[in-house]
Structure formats: structure tokens, C-alpha cells
Amino acid sequence: MRENHSTTFIGAIIYGLDIEEGFTVKGKISHMPEANINRGFDPDMQIDRIIYIGDTLFTMSRGLIMATDISTMQVIGTLEI
DSSP: OOOOOOOOOOOOEEEEEEEEEEEEEEEEEEESOOEEEEEEEEHHOOHHHEEEEEEEEEEEOOOEEEEEETTTOOOOEEEEO
């Protein structure tokens, strides 16, 4: 019998590291629109790579490149591919 599972998040979890505090969650980045999260997995929106240049974090999937400010975790821009 197949179980019905509900997905709550598909994406990357960004952590910060501090000597005193240890690891802390800075934010979450997803390429999948929240409205589509339970409609099934879209492999084109799965984040495959993460890089940072300066204060910008770039996440890449087969369908999207997203730039996020690393200090505020606010999206700077996106590029559909």
C-alpha cells in the first residue's frame, strides 16, 4: 500500500557558522513555487549547485538561476533557463 506523503520544502538550507553559537539556519532557498510544492517533484527546479561571489549567493537548477543577498536572504533576481 502506498503512503500519502506531504512535502513541506524542496530546496537548499543555508547555514551560518559561529565559534560561540555553532551552526544556525540563515535561511531557505527554493526554486519551486510554494503553490506547486505538493503537486509533485519537478527535477528541473531541483537546486543542483550553490556558489557565492562577494555577498551574493547563486543557486542553480536546470530551470532557474537565482541570486540571493547572503546577509538578508532576500532574492536579488532570477533568470529562467
